[in-house]
Amino acid sequence: LFPDPGPWKVPPARKVTLNQPLGIEALPTQRFVKSKRTPYVLNVMVVGETGLGKTTFMNTLFNTDLVESIIPETPQSTKTVVISPKTYELVEDGVSLNLCVIDTPGFGDRLNRSTDLEPIIEYIDEQFQAYYDAERSAEFRRAIPDTRVHALLYFIPPTGHTLKELDILALQTLSAKVNVIPVIAKADTLTPEEKVSFKRSILGGLDAHNIKIYPSAYPDDREMIVELEKHIPFTVIGSDNFVNAAGKKVRGRSYRWGVVEVENVKHCDFIYLRELIMTSCLHELIDITHSHHYHNYRAGLLRRGGRPESILACDEQYEVRIENTKATLSEEMLRKEEEMRQTFVQKVREKEQSLRQREEQLNQRRQQLMAELEEQRRLIEAEEREMNDMLNANRSTRRK
Numbered sequence: 001l002f003p004d005p006g007p008w009k010v011p012p013a014r015k016v017t018l019n020q021p022l023g024i025e026a027l028p029t030q031r032f033v034k035s036k037r038t039p040y041v042l043n044v045m046v047v048g049e050t051g052l053g054k055t056t057f058m059n060t061l062f063n064t065d066l067v068e069s070i071i072p073e074t075p076q077s078t079k080t081v082v083i084s085p086k087t088y089e090l091v092e093d094g095v096s097l098n099l100c101v102i103d104t105p106g107f108g109d110r111l112n113r114s115t116d117l118e119p120i121i122e123y124i125d126e127q128f129q130a131y132y133d134a135e136r137s138a139e140f141r142r143a144i145p146d147t148r149v150h151a152l153l154y155f156i157p158p159t160g161h162t163l164k165e166l167d168i169l170a171l172q173t174l175s176a177k178v179n180v181i182p183v184i185a186k187a188d189t190l191t192p193e194e195k196v197s198f199k200r201s202i203l204g205g206l207d208a209h210n211i212k213i214y215p216s217a218y219p220d221d222r223e224m225i226v227e228l229e230k231h232i233p234f235t236v237i238g239s240d241n242f243v244n245a246a247g248k249k250v251r252g253r254s255y256r257w258g259v260v261e262v263e264n265v266k267h268c269d270f271i272y273l274r275e276l277i278m279t280s281c282l283h284e285l286i287d288i289t290h291s292h293h294y295h296n297y298r299a300g301l302l303r304r305g306g307r308p309e310s311i312l313a314c315d316e317q318y319e320v321r322i323e324n325t326k327a328t329l330s331e332e333m334l335r336k337e338e339e340m341r342q343t344f345v346q347k348v349r350e351k352e353q354s355l356r357q358r359e360e361q362l363n364q365r366r367q368q369l370m371a372e373l374e375e376q377r378r379l380i381e382a383e384e385r386e387m388n389d390m391l392n393a394n395r396s397t398r399r400k
């Protein structure tokens, strides 16, 4: 009845010349000042076997001693692996970052290592669930505390061979839930040639098992990080100390044979990894956590609850319902048509029956009438014969 108006379009704006400046040019500054006031939140989980230098590396990455927790936390699980989140407030040039480092001591310590993943997955899901509950509660309409894991640094032991089975299983499981960034721990124990072949072997393993790691699994505007991506999986060296390298104090490790520098690209990929996490992709890590991983979690919840997870899914369900209704309607119509046909046949049969009865009655009546007529004809003929006889008798009497 009404023509489809098509998708709604923003009406074109008319250019207006301002007589006086309104202050529009200050809008980006407003946003900048506002975002500077609101502390950034970054939740980083570190997973890897005991003694691979996870704690040391986190201290190195954030260039501080992440020892004292500002907010006292209790371990989330005491099953096998102990999940221990610690929050720190880092401030630089007036911008603060609430950094939560979630350590997973005990991972890979037992014989049955696959069970070590359970408390980690449990923790990740608990944070998604907390966000989901907050989203649905009116109380948190404005700002939801975000404890979801934005990045997971997975420490691969520097064996120089291939990925271990536990690492493959862990990377597969974890990368389906969070942004996993694999790193090769204690890179100073590998020669440059070993690093190259180990990286190649790891990438082959990831590819063979279809493991989606950050950032390559999430293609977006990649121009900024094309160079950084070339160094995946990042080789890292951790150090809590400053050492003397060519007269300069640098973070590194000192050996009898020489010094390894954390921030030297010839020694490891620390600089690239730090640039990826802090300078280039912090926002994207948070965005992908929300738009991809959290969305998947929420969709899973809603699917289990039988409710559509998005408007698209809503549309799909609507289409399915329409199709079902159409199918039911056409079935109903076929059934009605058949019913009508049966009724019609029945009625025709009844009519035929009554007509046949009527015909029989008429036949009987006709035969009865014929018989009566025959009788009458017979009587009249007899009468006529009698009268003729009488007439003949009279004539013969008169002749005599």
Ligand code: GTP
Binding pocket: 049, 050, 051, 052, 053, 054, 055, 056, 057, 104, 105, 106, 185, 186, 187, 188, 189, 236, 237, 238, 239, 253
């Ligand atoms: P858990 O907390 O027990 O799981 O260990 P972790 O993985 O946090 O290791 P941690 O940082 O405690 O370091 C373990 C040992 O490895 C320490 O003696 C560190 O000095 C040393 N270490 C850390 N990073 C490196 C590194 O890059 N190279 C070498 N050679 N040693 C390292």
